[in-house]
Amino acid sequence: MWGYVLRRVSYMLLTIWALSFVVFVIIQLPPGDYLSTYISSQQAQGNTFDDAAIAALRRQYGLDGTFFDQYWKWITNFLQGDMGRSFEWNQPVTVLLAERLPLTMILSISTLIFVYIVAIPIGIYSALNQYSLGDYVFSTIGFIGLAIPNFMLALILMYVLFKYFGLSAGGLFSDQYATAPWSLGKVLDLFQHLWVPVIVIGMAGTAGLIRVMRGSLLDELGKQYVVTARAKGVRERRLIFKYPVRIAINPIVSTIGWQLPRIVSGETIVAIVLSLPTTGPLLYRALLSQDMYLAGSIVLTLGVLTLVGTFISDILLVMVDPRISFEKKA
Amino acid sequence: MNSDAVLLEIKDLRTYFHLDEGVLKAVDGVSFNIYPNRVLGIVGESGCGKSITARSILRIVPAPGKVNGEILFHQNGSTVDLVTLSPHGPQIRGIRGREIAMIFQEPMSAFSPVHTIGNQIMEAVLVHERVDKAEARRRAIELLTHVGIPMPERRVDAYPHEMSGGMLQRAMIAMALALRPQVLIADEPTTALDVTIQAQILRLMKKLKSEIGMSIIFITHDLGVIANMADDVAVMYLGRVVEFGSVRQIFRNPQHPYTRALMKSIPKIGEERGAKLASIQGTVPVPLDPPRRCGFADRCPEFIAGRCDVDVPPLIETEPGHQVRCVLYEN
Ligand SMILES: Nc1ncnc2c1ncn2[C@@H]1O[C@H](COP(=O)(O)OP(=O)(O)O)[C@@H](O)[C@H]1O
Numbered sequence: 001m002w003g004y005v006l007r008r009v010s011y012m013l014l015t016i017w018a019l020s021f022v023v024f025v026i027i028q029l030p031p032g033d034y035l036s037t038y039i040s041s042q043q044a045q046g047n048t049f050d051d052a053a054i055a056a057l058r059r060q061y062g063l064d065g066t067f068f069d070q071y072w073k074w075i076t077n078f079l080q081g082d083m084g085r086s087f088e089w090n091q092p093v094t095v096l097l098a099e100r101l102p103l104t105m106i107l108s109i110s111t112l113i114f115v116y117i118v119a120i121p122i123g124i125y126s127a128l129n130q131y132s133l134g135d136y137v138f139s140t141i142g143f144i145g146l147a148i149p150n151f152m153l154a155l156i157l158m159y160v161l162f163k164y165f166g167l168s169a170g171g172l173f174s175d176q177y178a179t180a181p182w183s184l185g186k187v188l189d190l191f192q193h194l195w196v197p198v199i200v201i202g203m204a205g206t207a208g209l210i211r212v213m214r215g216s217l218l219d220e221l222g223k224q225y226v227v228t229a230r231a232k233g234v235r236e237r238r239l240i241f242k243y244p245v246r247i248a249i250n251p252i253v254s255t256i257g258w259q260l261p262r263i264v265s266g267e268t269i270v271a272i273v274l275s276l277p278t279t280g281p282l283l284y285r286a287l288l289s290q291d292m293y294l295a296g297s298i299v300l301t302l303g304v305l306t307l308v309g310t311f312i313s314d315i316l317l318v319m320v321d322p323r324i325s326f327e328k329k330a
Numbered sequence: 331m332n333s334d335a336v337l338l339e340i341k342d343l344r345t346y347f348h349l350d351e352g353v354l355k356a357v358d359g360v361s362f363n364i365y366p367n368r369v370l371g372i373v374g375e376s377g378c379g380k381s382i383t384a385r386s387i388l389r390i391v392p393a394p395g396k397v398n399g400e401i402l403f404h405q406n407g408s409t410v411d412l413v414t415l416s417p418h419g420p421q422i423r424g425i426r427g428r429e430i431a432m433i434f435q436e437p438m439s440a441f442s443p444v445h446t447i448g449n450q451i452m453e454a455v456l457v458h459e460r461v462d463k464a465e466a467r468r469r470a471i472e473l474l475t476h477v478g479i480p481m482p483e484r485r486v487d488a489y490p491h492e493m494s495g496g497m498l499q500r501a502m503i504a505m506a507l508a509l510r511p512q513v514l515i516a517d518e519p520t521t522a523l524d525v526t527i528q529a530q531i532l533r534l535m536k537k538l539k540s541e542i543g544m545s546i547i548f549i550t551h552d553l554g555v556i557a558n559m560a561d562d563v564a565v566m567y568l569g570r571v572v573e574f575g576s577v578r579q580i581f582r583n584p585q586h587p588y589t590r591a592l593m594k595s596i597p598k599i600g601e602e603r604g605a606k607l608a609s610i611q612g613t614v615p616v617p618l619d620p621p622r623r624c625g626f627a628d629r630c631p632e633f634i635a636g637r638c639d640v641d642v643p644p645l646i647e648t649e650p651g652h653q654v655r656c657v658l659y660e661n
């Protein structure tokens with residue numbers, strides 16, 4: 001087992017390194033950089049810069065040198081916990097992320113839990129009661145959930161909450177807690193706000209997972225080992241949960257980490273619509289203004305977290321299924 | 331073989347699937363008796379209704395199959411008709427595994443892949459008896475020893491994928507015999523195994539049968555296996571028993587044209603195996619809304635227009651204990 005884990009860890013480190021490189025290439029890809037945009041907007045206002053001043057600014061921002069110099073500087077600093085400075089916010093990136101990254105993680109993990117807690121029982125119910133009224137109702141809701149883009153769902157929810165309940169659904173905190181330090185009240189306030197984005201971001205995932213759970217359980221229900229258990233005289237409920245449900249659920253629960261990329265990327269647009277103080281909107285603005293260290297650090301950090309999540313899933317998957325042995329898989 | 335001793339009486343068993351396309355009569359009027367300590371062989375081509383007959387007895391036919399007729403189970407002087415029981419109720423569950431147990435064709439898929447063999451054998455005990463886990467485990471190891479599995483203390487914790495097909499079939503027999511049932515239904519237990527393993531399993535079943543003193547319903551499409559195992563034989567075709575007799579009667583004096591065709595298709599020494607049933611022309615039809623006529627009429631070399639295709643032939647007794655469902659024997 002440890003050999004397998006070790007091998008997976010080294011693959012993961014390799015992937016992270018490749019990811020960092022790709023991230024850096026992509027954020028450099030648009031023509032120009034933050035500084036040239038800044039200078040041209042200053043020049044438009046009548047300020048002039050001589051070449052020496054521009055070169056000084058370039059050095060200050062770390063924008064001199066070749067592409068590889070810049071990458072090397074960024075990644076070595078990153079490994080030492082220095083993610084560079086945000087040009088636009090004129091603050092260290094770490095400070096900006098410290099505020100928002102925990103909220104993104106809370107939101108993502110809550111969404112994951114919501115998706116699983118809702119989808120798995122419904123999927124099981126639908127498979128056990130195939131073609132019943134309930135199955136049709138859940139299938140219909142599921143299709144709608146898959147079909148509606150989540151920003152649209154966010155807008156609809158905001159509208160309905162405001163119009164009929166007089167609630168404003170934006171943000172993650174009420175005004176009095178927004179800038180306050182953490183307290184029990186602030187945590188409770190967070191949970192009161194959290195459910196709207198959780199439902200919005202989790203909707204498509206829930207709908208998809210219901211279908212996966214229903215489908216794989218239906219497959220398992222027809223298997224011979226179910227008949228064997230029945231022929232032994234095991235109670236129907238008990239045998240259904242001991243055998244086919246367990247076997248259908250194994251890969252689904254253990255691949256929970258594989259849902260992370262979808263949730264993290266779904267979060268960005270929903271957070272913009274609902275004005276959530278998470279990393280999504282920050283990333284969006286950083287990309288628009290070519291605030292490269294900020295954008296790069298957000299993408300890389302989220303990427304690393306997602307890789308770690310899927311790594312944990314991979315290990316879980318092998319642990320719950322005796323058919324996959326560590327030796328064979330490795 | 332007096333009828334007082336009869337253990338299980340199957341009378342006019344009909345198992346139909348009401349499908350959108352029509353009524354599929356998988357089993358259509360099957361009757362036979364099971365006597366203590368005897369082996370009834372059921373033989374017929376794939377799709378003739380052998381498995382559905384077996385599963386009807388335990389009331390585990392797949393949905394939407396419906397079982398009709400009578401399945402009288404005589405036990406300690408009382409009689410229950412299994413057809414009248416709810417398929418999920420406690421009464422039939424008390425019979426499954428304890429009084430009537432079943433083993434299946436594909437040992438590889440008949441065990442749950444994520445539970446150990448021991449866990450699944452222990453379950454057979456724990457479902458029916460109030461014993462603790464340690465005792466159930468001890469019994470599982472004992473059973474594995476009994477069916478000739480080497481190193482049973484280790485195999486009890488093995489997963490199905492860690493064992494060969496032959497070993498798994500032994501384990502399945504151990505599981506079925508855990509509570510010393512009165513009747514064992516074996517649905518093609520050796521079909522998926524290669525020939526040497528097949529012979530070992532058959533030998534094991536014979537040995538256990540005489541030790542435990544149980545009846546066996548042995549289902550197969552292989553007449554060679556029937557000759558080896560059975561006391562009585564029911565030949566099935568398209569959901570019906572077309573011929574019934576002792577193994578002697580069937581092999582010495584096969585009467586139904588279908589039985590005769592089956593006999594001809596047994597590979598002789600020196601002949602290639604696998605030629606099997608190819609000598610019967612045509613294939614087994616699917617009994618979807620079957621017309622009232624002899625099911626074999628289309629493929630029968632002795633077909634008589636106006637007699638074979640006007641009604642289902644009656645079952646005619648041609649000698650004591652030997653019955654055949656064919657108009658050729660009407661006088
Ligand atoms: N679950 C099912 N639904 C509908 N028809 C079935 C089902 N299972 C079996 N049948 C049909 O019942 C007939 C008998 O099948 P079976 O008893 O499995 O044959 P075999 O003699 O090979 O064991 C076949 O025509 C088969 O197509």
Ligand SMILES: [Mg+2]
Binds near residue numbers: 377380381382517518
């Ligand atoms: Mg069969």
